[in-house]
Amino acid sequence: MAKTVERRPVEEPAVHPVPAPPPAGSRGRSRLIDQARAYAFLLGGLICFALFSWYPAIRAVVLAFQKYTPGSSPEWVGTANFTRVWHDPEFTEAWRNTLAFTLLALLIGFAVPFVLALVLNELRHAKAFFRVVVYLPVMIPPVVSALLWKWFYDPGAGLANETLRFLHLPTSNWSNGTDTALLSLVIVATWANMGGTVLIYLAALQSIPGELYEAAELDGAHLLQRIRHVTIPQTRFVVLMLMLLQIIATMQVFTEPFVITGGGPENATVTVLYLIYKYAFLYNDFGGACALSVMLLVLLGAFSAVYLRLTRAEGDA
Amino acid sequence: MSARTLISPATLARPRGKAIYWTVFTAVVVLFALAFLFPVYWMVTGAMKSPDEVARTPPALVPKHWHLAGYTDAFDLMQLPRHLWNTVVQAAGAWAFQLVFCTAAAYALSRLRPAFGKVILGGILATLMVPAQALVVPKYLTVADLPLIHTSLLNDPLAIWLPAVANAFNLYLLKRFFDQLPRDVLEAAEIDGAGRLRILWSVVLPMSRPVLAVVSIFALVAVWQDFLWPLMVFSDTGEQPISVALVQLSQNIQLTVLIAAMVIASIPMVALFLVFQRHIIAGIGAGSTKG
Numbered sequence: 055m056a057k058t059v060e061r062r063p064v065e066e067p068a069v070h071p072v073p074a075p076p077p078a079g080s081r082g083r084s085r086l087i088d089q090a091r092a093y094a095f096l097l098g099g100l101i102c103f104a105l106f107s108w109y110p111a112i113r114a115v116v117l118a119f120q121k122y123t124p125g126s127s128p129e130w131v132g133t134a135n136f137t138r139v140w141h142d143p144e145f146t147e148a149w150r151n152t153l154a155f156t157l158l159a160l161l162i163g164f165a166v167p168f169v170l171a172l173v174l175n176e177l178r179h180a181k182a183f184f185r186v187v188v189y190l191p192v193m194i195p196p197v198v199s200a201l202l203w204k205w206f207y208d209p210g211a212g213l214a215n216e217t218l219r220f221l222h223l224p225t226s227n228w229s230n231g232t233d234t235a236l237l238s239l240v241i242v243a244t245w246a247n248m249g250g251t252v253l254i255y256l257a258a259l260q261s262i263p264g265e266l267y268e269a270a271e272l273d274g275a276h277l278l279q280r281i282r283h284v285t286i287p288q289t290r291f292v293v294l295m296l297m298l299l300q301i302i303a304t305m306q307v308f309t310e311p312f313v314i315t316g317g318g319p320e321n322a323t324v325t326v327l328y329l330i331y332k333y334a335f336l337y338n339d340f341g342g343a344c345a346l347s348v349m350l351l352v353l354l355g356a357f358s359a360v361y362l363r364l365t366r367a368e369g370d371a
Numbered sequence: 372m373s374a375r376t377l378i379s380p381a382t383l384a385r386p387r388g389k390a391i392y393w394t395v396f397t398a399v400v401v402l403f404a405l406a407f408l409f410p411v412y413w414m415v416t417g418a419m420k421s422p423d424e425v426a427r428t429p430p431a432l433v434p435k436h437w438h439l440a441g442y443t444d445a446f447d448l449m450q451l452p453r454h455l456w457n458t459v460v461q462a463a464g465a466w467a468f469q470l471v472f473c474t475a476a477a478y479a480l481s482r483l484r485p486a487f488g489k490v491i492l493g494g495i496l497a498t499l500m501v502p503a504q505a506l507v508v509p510k511y512l513t514v515a516d517l518p519l520i521h522t523s524l525l526n527d528p529l530a531i532w533l534p535a536v537a538n539a540f541n542l543y544l545l546k547r548f549f550d551q552l553p554r555d556v557l558e559a560a561e562i563d564g565a566g567r568l569r570i571l572w573s574v575v576l577p578m579s580r581p582v583l584a585v586v587s588i589f590a591l592v593a594v595w596q597d598f599l600w601p602l603m604v605f606s607d608t609g610e611q612p613i614s615v616a617l618v619q620l621s622q623n624i625q626l627t628v629l630i631a632a633m634v635i636a637s638i639p640m641v642a643l644f645l646v647f648q649r650h651i652i653a654g655i656g657a658g659s660t661k662g
Contacts (some may be wrong), residue, residue, distance in 0.1 A: 080514060091567055092485035099476030100491065102536035107498045109518065110509035113535060117509060124515060132498070176378050177396055184399070185652050186645075187407045193644040194411075195596050197614040198633045202414055211426045245406070250655060257656030264375025271379060280377055305502035309476070309598045313618050327504055327599075334508045335603070343508045350505040358500040 073141030117344035135345035147321045148329040151236060152305055155325065158240040167248050187203045189249035199246040200313035207238055229314050232322045239310045239323055251296055258292040296363040302354050324348055418442060418631035425627050441631035449620050449632050459610040461528050462594040465535035470588045472536045478571050504599060508563035511603050526607040531594060541586045548582040549575060570616045585654055588647060595640055
């Protein structure tokens with residue numbers, strides 16, 4: 055849910071007419087006052103951006119090349135942080151887990167909401183009910199969702215295994231098994247976040263002109279062909295946008311592994327952000343944490359750049 | 372106003388179409404109830420079961436005896452009032468700071484033509500490209516030891532409030548809205564001799580209610596739902612918001628009490644959603660598609 059106001063081409067000249075050049079002398083001072091006023095309004099926001107966005111971004115890069123523990127003065131170490139982090143056995147695991155999590159989340163978290171939205175869009179009753187219910191988990195705090203599912207996954211009296219037993223299916227270790235833990239976390243994340251995606255798809259589906267379906271039907275296209283040749287091409291842009299957003303979001307996953315599995319079992323759910331957290335707060339190695347942050351930053355920054363370019367291109371079209 | 376969708380109204384009107392429609396409809400209702408409502412029901416009632424009953428297999432769908440002890444114990448044993456209050460303070464402050472500073476900055480960028488305004492806006496928008504979580508460690512170090520003044524904001528609500536202002540998305544939302552306000556109204560106010568602050572307060576803000584509502588909801592939800600950042604900056608148990616406290620206390624507390632606390636932690640956000648659901652849902656839908 056990144057954008058909420060309709061995008062419009064920037065129309066600077068219309069919005070800000072160029073002021074007539076002031077006559078020399080007396081007006082110079084009043085322009086200075088204007089500038090002072092403008093900056094008075096900007097000041098609070100500027101300070102916060104400088105302190106908590108711009109400065110940390112620069113500092114992450116600087117610290118990645120320094121040895122630093124709070125209280126001591128930093129020391130330049132070149133690329134030592136990167137090589138140390140790189141050779142940490144957890145490094146490979148963390149990246150593999152993060153990529154696997156992202157891929158699984160894409161597969162499940164994409165197909166399910168799309169099909170759901172497709173079906174919901176055809177239903178003519180209880181629309182408000184469906185929308186509210188599907189969005190309900192999004193409003194439950196992520197920590198609560200994670201704890202809730204941790205309880206469901208409990209190997210003993212957990213609801214997940216109870217359901218399997220009730221259906222006479224073999225039970226699973228869920229979040230406690232090395233091979234099932236990651237998938238279990240993906241299920242939680244999908245459950246918790248699907249509402250937003252479904253609503254965005256629904257809106258996209260509603261903006262498809264009905265004549266297209268009508269024309270396709272007259273041409274003899276059956277249901278699947280209509281989905282294939284009308285629905286999917288018409289929603290392609292939204293799908294692409296959400297895919298990028300989801301990659302960016304899921305690669306920063308932290309709450310679910312931290313709360314449900316604690317990174318375990320046997321590091322099966324340690325993610326990159328979790329590893330960053332460990333480096334900073336367990337190993338007190340802020341240089342290593344920043345080296346990892348920079349890697350994540352570069353990778354995700356690339357996705358964000360593509361995303362912003364595409365939305366802007368679409369907005370200007 | 373029901374527009375033509377994938378399936379034509381004519382197909383639906385046929386007996387076979389009707390039968391299929393109602394079958395699918397029922398299936399979806401059942402699916403939604405099971406997938407989204409049942410977990411919530413399970414949580415709310417789980418807290419009312421006795422400690423034995425909640426761990427029993429097979430589980431009871433309805434508690435045999437309805438205990439409220441889980442809920443009352445949660446308040447006492449987990450110091451919920453304190454953590455809830457911390458969360459409220461953090462969320463309310465973040466909301467107020469964001470509203471004041473982001474609105475002022477957006478107004479300046481949109482209307483006051485500051486020198487280097489475009490550069491500043493570019494710098495703000497550039498932060499949208501930086502994934503927030505990847506910056507938490509240097510941000511933590513900044514908050515632990517602020518540059519120049521060398522003060523620590525750790526365990527202080529300011530550690531939530533001030534970084535919340537650096538929200539490029541909300542600021543941009545406000546700026547775009549201010550850009551689109553009719554010029555003649557603002558000019559008329561100026562001709563009437565209103566100052567910058569007066570125009571912002573009496574003309575711009577009243578016209579901006581919709582966008583202020585959106586920003587407010589985003590700001591509140593973001594703080595209430597956040598976990599990693601408050602986990603880092605509040606090491607002092609007494610200052611922790613509910614999300615952090617829940618995880619810290621989840622190890623050593625009875626399951627029913629923990630579940631009750633989880634329900635209590637969810638109530639404010641769910642209530643906010645139920646009250647403003649129309650606006651929230653419309654906002655998500657409208658924002659995502661091209662007009």
